[in-house]
Amino acid sequence: MSLAAVSNPFHSPVVSDPWEGPEIDVISVHQSAFARCCEAVAAVRARPHSASVLVYGESGSGKTHLLARLRARVAGEGDGSGSFQKAIFVSAPLRASARMIWRHLRDCLVGDLLRRSGYGGAQLERLLLGLLSKYGLISGDGPLWLAQRRQEARRDDLPCRELEELFDRMDSAGRLSYNLRVALGHLLLGRHRGLAGAWLRGESLPEAALRKLEIMPEPDGDDELEEQAHQLVIALTCLATAELPIIFCFDQIEALQLDPQDSSGLIAFGQTISALYAETRRVLLISCVQISFLGALNQSIRGADLDRIREFGEVSLNPLTWDEAQQLIKARMDAQPELKRLRAGNLDPLWPLREAEIKTAFTGAGCVARRLIAHCSALFEAQRGGETVAILTAPAVEVFLMAALEERRRKALECGEPSQTNQIVTHGLPALLLLTGYRWRQRNREVPAGVDLLFESAEGDVAVGLCNNRPGPGLVKKLDQLRKLAEDSPTTKMILLRDSRLPIGRTAAKTRELRDRLLKKGARWVEPSAEALATLDALRRLLSDAKSGELDNRGDAVELKTVQDWLARRLAVELKDVLNQVAPEDVMPPPEELYEEMAELLGRQHMVSVADAAALLGRKVEEVEACAERHSECVGALGDPPAVLFRLVNDI
Amino acid sequence: MPNEQSSHSEAVACALRALRQSAQPLTVAKLAKAIPKSALKSKKDLPELLEQMVRAGEIRSHKARSSVYWAPSLEGQASEKILEALNEIPLTQTDLKSKLRSLLIGWPQTKRDEMLARLIKEKRVYKVPPLTGKAALLSARDEATPQDYVRLALQLAAARLKTRGLTAEQVMTVAREVLQQTQAAPAGVPSYQDAVELERLILERMLRLNPSAANGAPVQLIQLRQSLRSEISDKDVFDRTIMRLAEQGRVAAHRHDYAGGLSQEDLAALVSDGRGNYFIAVTLRD
Numbered sequence: 026m027s028l029a030a031v032s033n034p035f036h037s038p039v040v041s042d043p044w045e046g047p048e049i050d051v052i053s054v055h056q057s058a059f060a061r062c063c064e065a066v067a068a069v070r071a072r073p074h075s076a077s078v079l080v081y082g083e084s085g086s087g088k089t090h091l092l093a094r095l096r097a098r099v100a101g102e103g104d105g106s107g108s109f110q111k112a113i114f115v116s117a118p119l120r121a122s123a124r125m126i127w128r129h130l131r132d133c134l135v136g137d138l139l140r141r142s143g144y145g146g147a148q149l150e151r152l153l154l155g156l157l158s159k160y161g162l163i164s165g166d167g168p169l170w171l172a173q174r175r176q177e178a179r180r181d182d183l184p185c186r187e188l189e190e191l192f193d194r195m196d197s198a199g200r201l202s203y204n205l206r207v208a209l210g211h212l213l214l215g216r217h218r219g220l221a222g223a224w225l226r227g228e229s230l231p232e233a234a235l236r237k238l239e240i241m242p243e244p245d246g247d248d249e250l251e252e253q254a255h256q257l258v259i260a261l262t263c264l265a266t267a268e269l270p271i272i273f274c275f276d277q278i279e280a281l282q283l284d285p286q287d288s289s290g291l292i293a294f295g296q297t298i299s300a301l302y303a304e305t306r307r308v309l310l311i312s313c314v315q316i317s318f319l320g321a322l323n324q325s326i327r328g329a330d331l332d333r334i335r336e337f338g339e340v341s342l343n344p345l346t347w348d349e350a351q352q353l354i355k356a357r358m359d360a361q362p363e364l365k366r367l368r369a370g371n372l373d374p375l376w377p378l379r380e381a382e383i384k385t386a387f388t389g390a391g392c393v394a395r396r397l398i399a400h401c402s403a404l405f406e407a408q409r410g411g412e413t414v415a416i417l418t419a420p421a422v423e424v425f426l427m428a429a430l431e432e433r434r435r436k437a438l439e440c441g442e443p444s445q446t447n448q449i450v451t452h453g454l455p456a457l458l459l460l461t462g463y464r465w466r467q468r469n470r471e472v473p474a475g476v477d478l479l480f481e482s483a484e485g486d487v488a489v490g491l492c493n494n495r496p497g498p499g500l501v502k503k504l505d506q507l508r509k510l511a512e513d514s515p516t517t518k519m520i521l522l523r524d525s526r527l528p529i530g531r532t533a534a535k536t537r538e539l540r541d542r543l544l545k546k547g548a549r550w551v552e553p554s555a556e557a558l559a560t561l562d563a564l565r566r567l568l569s570d571a572k573s574g575e576l577d578n579r580g581d582a583v584e585l586k587t588v589q590d591w592l593a594r595r596l597a598v599e600l601k602d603v604l605n606q607v608a609p610e611d612v613m614p615p616p617e618e619l620y621e622e623m624a625e626l627l628g629r630q631h632m633v634s635v636a637d638a639a640a641l642l643g644r645k646v647e648e649v650e651a652c653a654e655r656h657s658e659c660v661g662a663l664g665d666p667p668a669v670l671f672r673l674v675n676d677i
Numbered sequence: 678m679p680n681e682q683s684s685h686s687e688a689v690a691c692a693l694r695a696l697r698q699s700a701q702p703l704t705v706a707k708l709a710k711a712i713p714k715s716a717l718k719s720k721k722d723l724p725e726l727l728e729q730m731v732r733a734g735e736i737r738s739h740k741a742r743s744s745v746y747w748a749p750s751l752e753g754q755a756s757e758k759i760l761e762a763l764n765e766i767p768l769t770q771t772d773l774k775s776k777l778r779s780l781l782i783g784w785p786q787t788k789r790d791e792m793l794a795r796l797i798k799e800k801r802v803y804k805v806p807p808l809t810g811k812a813a814l815l816s817a818r819d820e821a822t823p824q825d826y827v828r829l830a831l832q833l834a835a836a837r838l839k840t841r842g843l844t845a846e847q848v849m850t851v852a853r854e855v856l857q858q859t860q861a862a863p864a865g866v867p868s869y870q871d872a873v874e875l876e877r878l879i880l881e882r883m884l885r886l887n888p889s890a891a892n893g894a895p896v897q898l899i900q901l902r903q904s905l906r907s908e909i910s911d912k913d914v915f916d917r918t919i920m921r922l923a924e925q926g927r928v929a930a931h932r933h934d935y936a937g938g939l940s941q942e943d944l945a946a947l948v949s950d951g952r953g954n955y956f957i958a959v960t961l962r963d
Contacts, residue, residue: 057893057963058893061892061893081895081931081958082931083931083932083934084934315934316931316934316958317933317934317935317957319897319957319958320897320899320957323897335889338889338892338893338894339889339892339893339894339895340892340893341893341894341895341929341931341958341960343929343931343960343962344929344930344931344932346926346962388932388952388954389920389923389924389930389932389950389954390923390924390925390930391923391929391930393932574934582934582935584934584935584937584938585935585938586935586938
């Protein structure tokens with residue numbers, strides 16, 4: 026076999042998600058940083074407190090790889106010896122706005138607790154089984170006991186008495202609310218998993234779903250939601266034990282900052298870590314940050330909070346030395362049996378690469394892993410192609426960014442849910458306004474009740490209220506708060522934003538009435554499409570990745586400024602539409618009542634004849650036909666004139 | 678007639694082939710040798726044939742010396758030769774013209790001058806300040822490098838010392854000796870003892886600024902520089918000491934990821950390796 030037939034061992038990039046790989050892990054690389062993290066895990070096992078570690082590194086230095094190594098180790102994947110004690114692993118990339126940070130952490134924590142890891146079950150199961158066993162409520166094989174209990178639960182719909190007993194014994198502080206106990210019971214017994222998981226994540230569920238889960242409705246005003254998320258995160262992390270501590274990792278801290286002058290996100294992060302540190306035990310908090318961000322971190326975060334963030338220690342991921350680089354290169358090449366065989370006969374340990382050429386990637390006697398791998402990939406390709414040495418250049422940045430944005434947009438369309446809309450808009454809209462040159466300054470202090478985003482503009486304040494709650498007391502309360510604001514501060518321009526996938530039905534009379542009153546007072550109603558929200562999500566993710574140095578174009582981190590300029594130049598049509606709707610110069614038509622009713626009907630029935638739709642909605646057939654035509658981007662129609670209407674699902 | 682036409686085409690093809698294969702312009706006499714007798718009725722017809730080819734744009738000539746012809750692509754190659762000569766070292770116009778005589782053999786002098794003028798107009802050749810005298814130098818770069826000026830100085834020294842019987846090689850040997858002596862104790866560069874002392878000072882101060890540095894915590898270079906302002910006032914000395922410590926593997930120097938977006942003032946506060954890399958922090962290596 027010749028070199029030309031071997032695949033490039035440097036082709037696979039570095040780890041970009043701690044839940045991936047690491048496929049090839051050279052344990053001697055960043056050994057001391059990893060050892061320090063392991064010491065911190067040992068410390069939270071040894072004492073009933075939490076600990077906090079701050080990890081620094083250049084972009085591409087291997088911060089995520091370090092977390093992936095730790096995750097694999099505590100999941101028992103590692104060396105197979107099982108000598109390393111287990112732990113629960115949670116990763117939270119901080120793509121969030123300052124005012125929704127606890128809600129974001131709740132989403133990340135629950136998402137990862139429901140992930141399968143190690144022995145096959147979800148991490149939450151492992152946590153609860155560990156506690157049941159620790160308190161002597163079950164004995165023997167936990168998974169076997171659980172399988173029996175689940176069989177019984179399918180037969181008779183009874184609560185899990187062992188779990189109830191456990192919560193009574195362990196929760197003297199009363200952190201585990203009735204609702205949380207019920208949801209955890211459902212999840213452990215495998216009942217209503219989807220709904221219970223959605224509630225635990227903080228999704229707004231209809232009353233029927235709550236009744237099914239036997240969960241009490243909770244207030245859903247913004248402040249209450251943030252506080253509930255805070256309490257739930259603390260309650261869940263308090264399930265950690267010495268035997269099964271929780272490792273909570275925070276990545277992309279840089280994405281909390283809208284621009285270099287904006288410190289609100291970093292201040293909120295500092296306070297969040299302080300609260301987690303003070304209110305939990307047996308939890309290890311690991312915060313990862315780019316070393317170029319060190320100054321911003323020191324300037325923006327309160328001293329006491331910064332001390333908490335680095336309480337156990339500060340760890341740096343140093344650029345690789347030449348020795349480390351050689352080990353990594355050899356490990357990558359020898360991981361491929363064909364290449365290993367070809368290399369066996371060579372005296373040069375780095376063959377087919379050459380030391381002098383590899384070293385050209387080094388600066389300051391070091392080289393970060395991402396740059397080294399990209400460089401070796403190009404060298405390998407050149408060798409394989411029979412050229413002398415011609416380093417392959419990275420794709421043009423425009424081409425790379427186009428592909429990167431499209432990939433994120435596709436994922437957002439595939440996985441996008443209305444429950445994510447508030448996160449997307451609160452984090453994405455300020456970034457969109459900033460990069461398109463709107464001189465609107467976001468204000469995070471003294472934000473009136475009911476307002477999610479407040480901007481100061483030359484024409485006065487602009488308040489954005491996100492009205493994505495299901496119609497009910499929460500939404501009525503929010504609209505009423507906004508109505509009061511409109512009366513008290515008539516100069517404030519008001520924008521009411523609701524996901525177009527959430528039509529307000531005709532039964533929500535109070536909600537409609539309040540909305541109409543607000544519209545009469547000059548508020549504008551904006552309904553971004555699923556495509557617009559997916560593109561906004563992709564945009565904020567691309568910017569977050571650029572801020573945290575994770576936008577890797579063959580070893581080169583693409584600078585934030587480059588990304589911002591490029592995005593501003595080629596703004597997607599759907600985002601321009603959102604901007605036009607948000608900008609106060611335009612006058613938007615009020616929402617069309619018939620369309621909303623039709624959308625709600627199609628949300629329930631998916632397909633309906635025009636005649637039935639007209640009858641159900643109490644309208645004329647012609648009115649329904651005309652409305653369907655006006656909203657052809659959301660309502661599908663068959664026949665000419667249309668005979669059947671159906672819900673149009675977005676093409677990805 | 679058909680025969681006449683085909684011999685004419687053959688003569689054209691032969692002339693073109695000869696000109697394209699040649700590294701220099703060809704005279705009518707040389708072209709005549711490249712065309713078979715069967716393709717030309719008489720040698721006297723050749724100038725007319727070549728003139729037709731010039732008019733058709735297939736080949737070129739110059740009114741200053743109309744008996745010489747070349748393929749259009751040869752002009753590009755000639756321009757590259759001019760650039761190569763200037764890439765080696767900047768030259769005065771006179772020196773360059775003299776060099777081009779041997780580099781561009783067979784070209785009419787006026788054409789050589791025109792090609793040079795065109796390169797200047799296209800900003801592929803630049804006028805840069807001379808080392809001595811008033812005449813501007815021509816260079817392939819928009820700015821002569823320090824290396825260019827050092828080479829020019831050595832050339833000048835070699836020319837002056839030739840009258841004293843020294844060969845160019847001997848002058849270079851003397852220059853190397855002088856350089857070795859200055860490298861031992863260059864002005865503004867600390868001696869070995871001083872360098873060791875500076876390194877110790879930096880390592881100590883890192884631990885004083887952040888005791889956690891002993892366990893791998895980073896120290897910002899802006900802070901470290903500020904803290905050692907009275908002891909190491911020279912920016913270059915500080916920067917070089919940091920880079921030396923990194924080369925020795927005693928500290929890890931962390932590169933700023935987005936130095937391109939920083940102001941000159943911000944860049945000056947970082948540590949530079951002189952090769953376009955800027956470092957923001959250091960950590961102690963194990």
